[in-house]
Amino acid sequence: MKELVVIITGGSNGIGREIALEFAKSGSLVLITGRREDKLKEVADMHANIDYLQADSANPDAAAKITDRAISLWGRIDVLINNVGAGLTSTIDNITAKQVSDLFAVNIVGTSILTKQCIPYLRERKGTIINISSAVADMIMPGISHYGASKAAINYLTKAWAMELAPDIRVNAIAPGSTESGALTGMMGLTDEEARIAVEKETEMTPLKRRGVPSDISSWVVWLTNPATAWTTGQIINVDGGFSL
Numbered sequence: 693m694k695e696l697v698v699i700i701t702g703g704s705n706g707i708g709r710e711i712a713l714e715f716a717k718s719g720s721l722v723l724i725t726g727r728r729e730d731k732l733k734e735v736a737d738m739h740a741n742i743d744y745l746q747a748d749s750a751n752p753d754a755a756a757k758i759t760d761r762a763i764s765l766w767g768r769i770d771v772l773i774n775n776v777g778a779g780l781t782s783t784i785d786n787i788t789a790k791q792v793s794d795l796f797a798v799n800i801v802g803t804s805i806l807t808k809q810c811i812p813y814l815r816e817r818k819g820t821i822i823n824i825s826s827a828v829a830d831m832i833m834p835g836i837s838h839y840g841a842s843k844a845a846i847n848y849l850t851k852a853w854a855m856e857l858a859p860d861i862r863v864n865a866i867a868p869g870s871t872e873s874g875a876l877t878g879m880m881g882l883t884d885e886e887a888r889i890a891v892e893k894e895t896e897m898t899p900l901k902r903r904g905v906p907s908d909i910s911s912w913v914v915w916l917t918n919p920a921t922a923w924t925t926g927q928i929i930n931v932d933g934g935f936s937l
Contacts, residue, residue, distance in 0.1 A: 749798050
């Protein structure tokens with residue numbers, strides 16, 4: 693794990709921040725991206741192995757800037773963590789074209805273009821791609837249909853890319869369940885009261901009777917880049933306390 697070069701999108705908070713810190717502590721060299729420079733800098737200041745680049749994944753031009761930054765810093769790319777994600781809560785009768793377009797611009801288009809940009813470098817290093825999906829990709833939940841569909845698409849892309857890029861690059865996904873990451877009021881745009889109700893409902897639905905914390909997810913992400921998992925590709929691993937059951 694020492695001195696792996698790792699790119700993590702959406703690395704300024706929540707799960708992305710925890711992934712960045714765990715990789716950095718293991719000796720990896722980490723580049724995090726996101727839209728808020730102040731939050732990115734806060735994470736980078738936590739460990740000398742973390743650098744950052746302010747970049748909006750919804751902009752396809754960001755992909756080249758991200759890879760160029762990693763190559764200029766360290767000359768290679770070993771791991772790509774597609775963690776950035778947009779959320780959307782709306783029923784179909786209230787949805788707008790812009791909402792759907794903005795959601796997929798981040799979750800699908802941005803992820804796809806950055807992955808394409810990284811492939812030559814990852815292929816050279818026999819690298820690894822890990823996509824952050826969601827347990828809701830396998831669950832029918834009204835009010836988040838387009839968000840769930842975007843994560844179901846991530847699962848499909850993970851399996852297809854695993855076949856397309858083998859044997860040079862491994863591609864897997866982690867599908868978190870309900871996690872204490874600030875996503876309900878941040879990414880999903882719920883009010884504090886709506887988030888409180890959602891937390892109660894999600895906790896009740898989870899067999900292990902607690903929400904996850906970012907370290908529950910980050911440990912699996914780091915593990916999937918370990919040489920011990922070298923025969924694992926095309927897998928969607930639910931880390932959700934049984935939520936998806």
